[in-house]
Amino acid sequence: MDFKELPPVKEQVMKCVRCGKCRSVCPVFAEIRNETVAPRGHVFMVQMVRDGKVKPDQAVYDHLGNCLLCETCSVNCPSGIDIHELNAAARSYIYEKNPSPVKDLIFDTMWTKPALLKSAIRMMWGAQKTGAQKIARALGLTRMLPGDLPKAEQILTNIPSRSAKSRLAEVNPARGEKKYRVGYFLGCGTDLLNPNVALATVDVLTRNGCEVVIPRDMKCCGLPHIANGKMDTAQELAKENIRLFNSYDFDYIVTDCASCSSALGAKNLEFLLAGEGLDEEIEKFSEKVIDLTVFLVDVLDVRPPANDQALKIRVTYHDPCHLANAQNIKNQPRELLRRIPGIDLLEMKDANRCCGGSGTYALTHYDLSMQILDRKMDCIEATGADYIATCCPSCxxxxxxxxxxxxLGAKVVHPVELLSHSYANR
Ligand code: SF4
Ligand code: SF4
Structure with missing residues (x-):
């Protein structure tokens, strides 16, 4: 659908009453107190672009690109404006007029083909293993990377040697009586950077009566593409995933990644595929999509057995924006943690505040992302927790x-890793 016809762009911008509520909650505005990075400023900017009063050039893209797409503004806007959708739609519209060959290579070629993405991650693993990354850093070669990547490459440390998909079967039978047939949407971040989360997910689901199927041809959920102005590619990825998962007879489509479950949910798919005539297919697919912690607590009602030998650990929980803001899921991850023997759950201040990761944001806006991270780390450090649990590979x-x-000595984990560990350690 044409940018100007998209519902948020066509209908919602007019609803802004300039109250400033969005500004007061925006984590980026808290760091750069300037209207050009404020959500209210973005709404105004998109309106000007839509009406042809401002040229859709790279400078406007860069202003809009400062936004994390964390959705904090959207959930707090009294006029109900989907500010993050406005922003994403405008980025895509502007990007089409100011394309970048490097971005096209990354998002159209590499990130649409799982085998290529896996090869790139393997090369990074090889560079870390052989010390080539350190040598390149010492020689200053990493400074030749584009944008903020010279600084951001420090984030990608400890890359696992093997992906989750290479360690898991396509069909994983239920242990004991089979209750559900579950399609596991194994996102890129979990597959390539956190395979232990996937192993724990399959372990816990099969223990609790689920046959877990991991369709080999699944694609990226498309959220990195939306964030980087590549909505056309995100649309193609969504269509392929919908077609693939709808061809199976799943009871549920489970994912452990907050970004994936929000990208695959009805709200995002209706925005992304507006006017494509796919309403029935979207409904059939998205009504089955469910976050792992919600599935474990609300559907399976998992109750890990009591264990007198369980280690006593202090755990704090960070709300991923794509779970807490995009899907209003805050209780189930905490409830799951409370049910695990030995865990003392400590609430951090501002648990629902963005950590600054936001997919590829830390890679493209390193310094700003670190400022936002520092506030989060202050809250985490104050709890004195041994473990930091969260439900998103980017976080x-x-x-x-x-x-x-x-x-710090704290370990970062997904709640399902602690759950799987509690079963194994009985
Ligand atoms: S909260 Fe909503 S209505 Fe208020 S200034 Fe922001 S976008 Fe406008
Ligand atoms: S989505 Fe988040 S970062 Fe972006 S404008 Fe809204 S509150 Fe600020």
């Missing part, structure tokens, strides 16, 4: 970097 990567920067 996990960012928080790990925060732990390393501060030389």
């Amino acid at each position: 996990m990567m960012q928080l790990n970097h925060g732990v390393n920067r501060r030389h």
